[in-house]
Amino acid sequence: MTTPLILAVPSKGRLQENVHAFFSRAGMPLTQARGARDYRGALGGVEGVEVAYLSASEIAAALASGTAHLGVTGEDLVRENIHEADSRVALLEKLGFGHANVVVAVPQAWIDVRTMDDLDDVASHFHGRTGRRIRVATKYVNLTRGYFARHGIIDYRIVESAGATEGTPAAGTAELIVDITTTGATLAANALKVVDDGIILKSEANLVASLTANWSGGPLAAARAMFDRLGAEKRARTMREVRTRFADCDASLVDEAVAAYRCVAPFGGPTSSGMLTLHCPPDTLHALATFLRQRGASMVTVGPIEYVFAADNPLYEALDARLNG
Numbered sequence: 129m130t131t132p133l134i135l136a137v138p139s140k141g142r143l144q145e146n147v148h149a150f151f152s153r154a155g156m157p158l159t160q161a162r163g164a165r166d167y168r169g170a171l172g173g174v175e176g177v178e179v180a181y182l183s184a185s186e187i188a189a190a191l192a193s194g195t196a197h198l199g200v201t202g203e204d205l206v207r208e209n210i211h212e213a214d215s216r217v218a219l220l221e222k223l224g225f226g227h228a229n230v231v232v233a234v235p236q237a238w239i240d241v242r243t244m245d246d247l248d249d250v251a252s253h254f255h256g257r258t259g260r261r262i263r264v265a266t267k268y269v270n271l272t273r274g275y276f277a278r279h280g281i282i283d284y285r286i287v288e289s290a291g292a293t294e295g296t297p298a299a300g301t302a303e304l305i306v307d308i309t310t311t312g313a314t315l316a317a318n319a320l321k322v323v324d325d326g327i328i329l330k331s332e333a334n335l336v337a338s339l340t341a342n343w344s345g346g347p348l349a350a351a352r353a354m355f356d357r358l359g360a361e362k363r364a365r366t367m368r369e370v371r372t373r374f375a376d377c378d379a380s381l382v383d384e385a386v387a388a389y390r391c392v393a394p395f396g397g398p399t400s401s402g403m404l405t406l407h408c409p410p411d412t413l414h415a416l417a418t419f420l421r422q423r424g425a426s427m428v429t430v431g432p433i434e435y436v437f438a439a440d441n442p443l444y445e446a447l448d449a450r451l452n453g
C-alpha cells in the first residue's frame with residue numbers, strides 16, 4: 129500500500145465550515161467515516177488522502193514538522209507558530225475566508241499615541257518614570273517581538289494572554305495589546321484603538337503545503353489529483369459560459385470581444401455555421417451580451433460552469449517548484 133497524503137483541516141472553530149464548503153464545491157466532500165468524533169476522515173473523489181482534524185494552530189505545527197502534507201489554516205497562525213515559515217511551508221493559495229488583521233491596539237484615552245513612533249516614546253517615558261516596562265498582552269508573541277523590533281521598540285514586556293486579551297488594559301494587567309480583529313467591535317467595546325501603522329499582518333485562510341513532509345510516491349500523486357479539481361473549480365467559479373450563433377460571427381469579432389470584455393474563447397473562433405462559446409467574467413457579461421446582439425446575434429445564452437479542466441495545473445506547479453526549486 130502506498131502512503132497517504134495527510135490533509136489537516138480545522139476540527140472546530142470559525143474556519144471549519146468554510147473549509148468543508150471549499151472542498152465540497154470542488155466535488156471533494158470531507159467525509160468522516162465514523163461520525164463527528166472520528167478525528168480521521170477521507171476526501172470524496174480522490175484516492176490516497178487521509179484527513180486529519182486538528183485545531184487551527186495545531187495545523188500550523190503539523191505542517192512545520194511534516195506530519196501533515198497539506199493543511200488549511202490562517203496565515204497569522206503560520207507566521208506565529210512556525211519559525212522562518214517560508215523555508216518550511218509554502219502558502220499556495222489565499223482562500224478568501226477567515227479574514228482577520230493582527231494589530232497593535234492602545235487605549236483610546238492615549239490621544240497622543242497615533243503611530244508606532246509615538247508608542248516608542250510612551251514606552252521609553254513609561255520605563256524612565258516608573259522603572260517598569262509597559263506590558264503588551266498577546267498570544268501572538270513572536271509576531272509582536274518581530275514587529276516591535278522592526279520599529280525599534282525595546283522598552284516593553286509581553287504578558288502572554290490565552291483569551292479575552294482586549295480586556296487586559298481595563299483589568300490593569302497590561303497597558304496595550306496585540307490581537308486579531310475582524311469587525312473592530314471587540315476593540316471598540318473595550319475602548320481600544322488600532323495604532324495607524326499598527327497592522328502587523330492581514331491574515332486569511334490559506335492552502336498550505338509542508339516542505340518538510342515526505343512527498344515521494346503516493347502523496348505527490350494525490351496532491352496532483354486534488355489540485356486539478358481545485359483549479360478546475362476555481363476557473364469555473366470566476367467565469368460564465370456564453371453561447372450564441374449568428375452568420376456574421378467571425379474570428380475578428382471574437383478577438384474584439386476577448387480584448388474588450390476579458391473573456392476567453394476556450395474552443396477557438398466560431399464554427400462554420402457561426403456557433404460560438406465564450407467564457408466571460410460576471411462583471412462584463414451584460415456588456416458582452418449587448419455587444420453580440422449589436423453585431424447580429426438574435427439570441428445569447430448564459431449559464432454557470434461547473435468545472436474548467438485545462439492542460440495546466442497551477443497549484444501543482446507551484447508545489448512542484450517549491451519542493452524542487
Ligand SMILES: Nc1ncnc2c1ncn2[C@@H]1O[C@H](COP(=O)(O)OP(=O)(O)OP(=O)(O)O)[C@@H](O)[C@H]1O
Binds near residue numbers: 203227228308311
Ligand atoms: N474574528 C476572528 N476571531 C478569531 N479568529 C479569526 C477571526 N476571523 C478569522 N479568524 C481566523 O481563524 C483562525 C483561528 O481559528 P480558531 O478560532 O478555530 O482557532 P484557534 O482559536 O486557534 O483554536 P484554539 O481554540 O485551539 O486556540 C485564525 O487563523 C484567525 O485569524
Ligand SMILES: O=P(O)(O)OC[C@H]1O[C@H](OP(=O)(O)OP(=O)(O)O)[C@H](O)[C@@H]1O
Binds near residue numbers: 292294307310
Ligand atoms: O473584531 P471582532 O469582529 O470583534 O473580532 C475579534 C475578536 O474575535 C475573536 O474572539 P473570539 O470571539 O473568537 O473569542 P476567543 O478569542 O476567546 O476565541 C478574536 O480573538 C477577537 O477577540
Ligand SMILES: [Mg+2]
Ligand atoms: Mg479566537
